[in-house]
């Protein structure tokens with residue numbers, strides 16, 4: 329790679345906003361609504377943004393904002409990164425790397441244990457120590473053939489309400505849901521405002537948002553043409569609310585397909601006489617995490633099984649790696665640097681991928697990316713598993 333000869337990374341200023349907007353719009357082939365930009369800058373303040381400048385023009389950008397992310401049994405401060413773009417004529421010459429380096433030095437100086445992002449492409453961020461920490465299955469269910477088992481809960485209680493009318497309940501339910509769901513973030517007002525603004529460019533050609541509300545959950549959905557309904561966001565606190573909402577969605581005559589993104593442990597297939605009707609048509613990563621401080625992150629989360637080991641973590645990008653003694657007892661971990669010989673070794677990206685329990689250690693071991701004796705690998709996998717799948721709370 330020929331390094332860009334003149335790109336200089338510097339803090340963004342208000343005067344850069346028009347150039348940043350053009351850069352992002354061009355990179356993603358989209359146009360922001362003016363109202364949407366106001367919310368984005370509230371989430372990712374301009375004084376945290378960085379630009380790369382070459383020949384007097386903004387050719388690269390990244391911004392970030394503080395978040396609180398739920399991890400198994402706890403909540404942790406994190407920095408969420410978004411708006412990453414480099415102008416096409418300046419790509420593959422180290423501009424992103426230079427921006428990332430400066431941005432992560434700043435995040436390390438802030439002392440937060442996690443950095444988070446969602447990735448446009450899966451091949452970019454592993455080299456910077458990020459692992460895919462939450463996954464989602466894209467499912468399609470033809471509601472005309474969905475039959476609920478006689479044993480499936482049928483509590484009723486779903487109301488059809490307008491989205492503005494539903495807002496206080498959506499906020500209450502989301503807040504209760506995100507506190508127990510690894511991967512989910514606290515949702516600031518600006519993030520709710522973005523959901524309710526529902527920019528046309530984010531609708532994928534679909535119509536307005538509609539809401540189904542239950543005391544223990546909600547579904548926000550939109551129509552795509554005559555026959556397809558996309559469930560944009562569904563959050564449930566109880567099995568009853570989950571079944572009631574799916575029954576209501578399946579009761580929508582005049583449509584065929586229901587499309588949704590669900591975690592792998594979603595019980596929908598097991599409510600139906602024919603689980604195969606819930607067809608998985610895609611599977612993709614949602615949240616990516618980089619662990620900025622290994623002892624802080626590992627001692628913050630809770631665990632389901634005891635473990636005593638020494639783990640080597642390699643951080644090829646910054647200096648978060650090292651060798652750590654990890655002792656987990658009664659669900660609580662102690663973790664500190666050690667000079668002892670490691671039993672397990674992995675990249676920081678792999679630690680990020682297993683951190684929320686979304687990926688089994690054995691998969692990375694089989695790929696040659698997590699090294700250790702079979703007994704140590706099994707013990708690691710048991711300790712890091714969590715009884716609830718990780719879910720990204722809101723996209724950023």
Ligand SMILES: CC(C)(COP(=O)(O)OP(=O)(O)OC[C@H]1O[C@@H](n2cnc3c(N)ncnc32)[C@H](O)[C@@H]1OP(=O)(O)O)[C@@H](O)C(=O)NCCC(=O)NCCS
Pocket residue numbers: 329355356411412413414415418419420421422423424425426446447448449451452455
């Ligand atoms: C992705 C993007 C930001 C990369 O910027 P860039 O300046 O070309 O990246 P760099 O030259 O600094 O590359 C840094 C490293 O990432 C790699 N890389 C860059 N883009 C990549 C891609 N799309 N897929 C896989 N690897 C990629 C480079 O090969 C390089 O690897 P190395 O340093 O380990 O040798 C740029 O292509 C872009 O703006 N794309 C469109 C918008 C986008 O997808 N943004 C990311 C949103 S999450």
